[in-house]
Amino acid sequence: MTGFATDAIHAGYDPDSLYGPINTPIYASTTFAQDGLAQLRGGYEYTRVGNPTVTALEKAVAALEGAEYAVAYSSGMAAIDVILRVLLKPGDHIVVSNDAYGGTYRLIQQVFTQWGVENTVVDMTNPDEVAAAVQDNTKVIWVETPTNPMLDIVDIEAIAGVKQQATLVVDNTFASPYLQKPFDLGADVVVHSTTKYIGGHSDVVGGIVCGDDARVPGFHEQLRFFFGWVGANPSPFDTYLTGRGLKTLAVRMDKHCDNAEAVAAFLDAQPQVARVCYPGLESHPGHETAKKQMTPSAAWSPCCSRPPSRLRHSVSPPHCSAWRNPSAAWRAWLSTPPP
Numbered sequence: 001m002t003g004f005a006t007d008a009i010h011a012g013y014d015p016d017s018l019y020g021p022i023n024t025p026i027y028a029s030t031t032f033a034q035d036g037l038a039q040l041r042g043g044y045e046y047t048r049v050g051n052p053t054v055t056a057l058e059k060a061v062a063a064l065e066g067a068e069y070a071v072a073y074s075s076g077m078a079a080i081d082v083i084l085r086v087l088l089k090p091g092d093h094i095v096v097s098n099d100a101y102g103g104t105y106r107l108i109q110q111v112f113t114q115w116g117v118e119n120t121v122v123d124m125t126n127p128d129e130v131a132a133a134v135q136d137n138t139k140v141i142w143v144e145t146p147t148n149p150m151l152d153i154v155d156i157e158a159i160a161g162v163k164q165q166a167t168l169v170v171d172n173t174f175a176s177p178y179l180q181k182p183f184d185l186g187a188d189v190v191v192h193s194t195t196k197y198i199g200g201h202s203d204v205v206g207g208i209v210c211g212d213d214a215r216v217p218g219f220h221e222q223l224r225f226f227f228g229w230v231g232a233n234p235s236p237f238d239t240y241l242t243g244r245g246l247k248t249l250a251v252r253m254d255k256h257c258d259n260a261e262a263v264a265a266f267l268d269a270q271p272q273v274a275r276v277c278y279p280g281l282e283s284h285p286g287h288e289t290a291k292k293q294m295t296p297s298a299a300w301s302p303c304c305s306r307p308p309s310r311l312r313h314s315v316s317p318p319h320c321s322a323w324r325n326p327s328a329a330w331r332a333w334l335s336t337p338p339p
């Protein structure tokens with residue numbers, strides 16, 4: 001039997017041949033015994049370069065994203081940093097959204113510029129702006145959709161149509177593979193902060209990159225090198241927790257979406273509320289695109305947006321608790337109550 005919810009539980013793991021545990025064991029071992037010089041038993045040698053608990057999570061997420069492979073990292077930012085380091089070198093150029101997650105934006109603006117990587121910041125909701133920004137040396141187009149924080153919707157298919165030689169990377173954190181499959185829409189690489197919906201319980205930080213060597217030749221090997229060389233690997237404990245969260249992704253997302261829809265409808269009806277950023281509302285500028293590229297059709301994104309500090313002055317004064325919530329944990333099952 002297959003299906004998203006079933007795959008989320010079973011994909012990537014066959015019960016261990018020793019005792020047959022139905023759950024992925026936490027292989028808390030730095031080093032693995034060898035049967036002779038360079039004769040690795042199951043392909044594992046040292047946890048900084050690979051661990052069976054980590055592999056189980058990688059296989060599960062790859063199956064859900066429809067990817068050939070996935071490589072897990074210690075955080076979403078570690079995953080993003082590795083992608084950029086593999087795909088960009090001095091003299092290259094990247095096109096990034098004006099509403100990408102702040103950490104991604106800072107990394108590109110403040111770190112990669114030091115190494116001679118140019119960038120152009122565009123309104124990604126307008127594919128013409130992206131097309132105009134692509135240069136001969138553009139190696140990466142960085143899409144996030146829905147965006148953090150404003151829940152802008154970027155048309156992945158349209159951006160794939162204007163990307164030319166660039167690699168199209170999609171940060172699918174806000175949607176999760178349950179609501180959106182970027183590879184089907186033309187993405188070359190998909191990245192997640194698994195800290196959010198995939199982990200789902202506010203108890204573990206992680207990141208994962210999904211890819212396909214037919215789309216970006218040699219990328220998998222480079223991701224693995226960085227995983228081990230840089231030491232950006234996640235711990236077996238963390239990947240166990242993330243994998244446990246993943247098993248209930250489908251049911252949690254359905255509930256998140258139902259709740260968000262009810263909250264958005266309530267807020268939209270309040271005369272004191274200036275604007276509700278929720279792609280499920282027909283008034284949202286990305287509504288039609290969200291309907292086209294996200295499923296289920298009634299569930300666009302499981303959260304209403306709150307204004308981040310860097311945008312607080314550019315949006316109308318909020319008059320509802322969803323906007324005032326100071327927690328950084330919008331993606332958490334447990335949020336800080338409003339003051």
Ligand SMILES: Cc1ncc(COP(=O)(O)O)c(C=O)c1O
Nearest residue numbers: 075076077101148173193195206
């Ligand atoms: C869309 C998005 N991508 C990446 C990240 C970074 O992930 P992490 O916090 O796991 O490093 C975040 C964090 O909030 C995010 O919202």
